[in-house]
Amino acid sequence: xxxxxxxxxxxxxxxxxxxxxxxxxxxxxxxxxxxxxxxxxxxxxxxxxxxxxxxxxxxxxxxxxxxxxxxxxxxxxxxxxxxxxxxxxxxxxxxxxxxxxxxxxxxxxxxxxxxxxxxx
Amino acid sequence: xxxxxxxxxxxxxxxxxxxxxxxxxxxxxxxxxxxxxxxxxxxxxxxxxxxxxxxxxxxxxxxxxxxxxxxxxxxxxxxxxxxxxxxxxxxxxxxxxxxxxxxxxxxxxxxx
Numbered sequence: 001x002x003x004x005x006x007x008x009x010x011x012x013x014x015x016x017x018x019x020x021x022x023x024x025x026x027x028x029x030x031x032x033x034x035x036x037x038x039x040x041x042x043x044x045x046x047x048x049x050x051x052x053x054x055x056x057x058x059x060x061x062x063x064x065x066x067x068x069x070x071x072x073x074x075x076x077x078x079x080x081x082x083x084x085x086x087x088x089x090x091x092x093x094x095x096x097x098x099x100x101x102x103x104x105x106x107x108x109x110x111x112x113x114x115x116x117x118x119x120x
Numbered sequence: 121x122x123x124x125x126x127x128x129x130x131x132x133x134x135x136x137x138x139x140x141x142x143x144x145x146x147x148x149x150x151x152x153x154x155x156x157x158x159x160x161x162x163x164x165x166x167x168x169x170x171x172x173x174x175x176x177x178x179x180x181x182x183x184x185x186x187x188x189x190x191x192x193x194x195x196x197x198x199x200x201x202x203x204x205x206x207x208x209x210x211x212x213x214x215x216x217x218x219x220x221x222x223x224x225x226x227x228x229x230x231x232x
Binding site: 035037044045046047050059060061062095100104105106107108109110111112113 | 168169214223224225
């Protein structure tokens with residue numbers, strides 16, 4: 001059974017940093033791309049970032065470019081999201097999600113999420 | 121960015137009755153490889169999203185056959201043949217043809 005467990009969320013002030021982690025199990029981690037998707041309180045889903053199976057290719061959505069960095073450690077079956085210069089509008093529940101298959105970015109499994117609150 | 125527009129915003133359905141919702145993309149989701157990168161998810165209250173349909177019309181593992189996806193190009197539809205109480209939640213479409221991936225705003229389905 002695929003399991004994705006996010007951690008690292010918390011409450012910070014604008015301009016501060018956080019590092020989210022997502023540890024995976026139940027599948028061959030190194031064979032799948034991984035994404036972060038967020039959901040602001042009471043709002044819809046927003047895709048944030050993706051990293052390829054190898055970790056070589058990454059892509060961020062426009063609103064976080066230059067501030068967020070996605071990475072992965074295959075030896076630990078874990079992906080990370082380094083979030084710098086946080087803004088109030090980054091407040092959300094952050095989900096980690098597994099790609100459906102190699103070469104397909106869409107997701108077929110999600111964690112329960114970790115909450116990030118940015119407020120002064 | 122590809123804009124995904126879902127209608128209606130909300131749907132109230134009697135159990136056992138059908139339901140239908142639409143998702144339109146601002147450009148075709150057909151790739152040169154012949155695949156169309158349109159997906160449907162359901163987020164039940166208090167839960168994480170779950171994949172229902174991939175590449176327009178393929179039901180994901182374990183998804184009941186009362187869910188049916190259809191469409192092509194820029195116009196897509198998700199139909200539930202007979203709504204059950206467990207189908208309540210927000211339905212989202214997603215395109216993964218190009219970065220950034222984009223979701224529709226969602227259709228909220230409730231039971232009458």
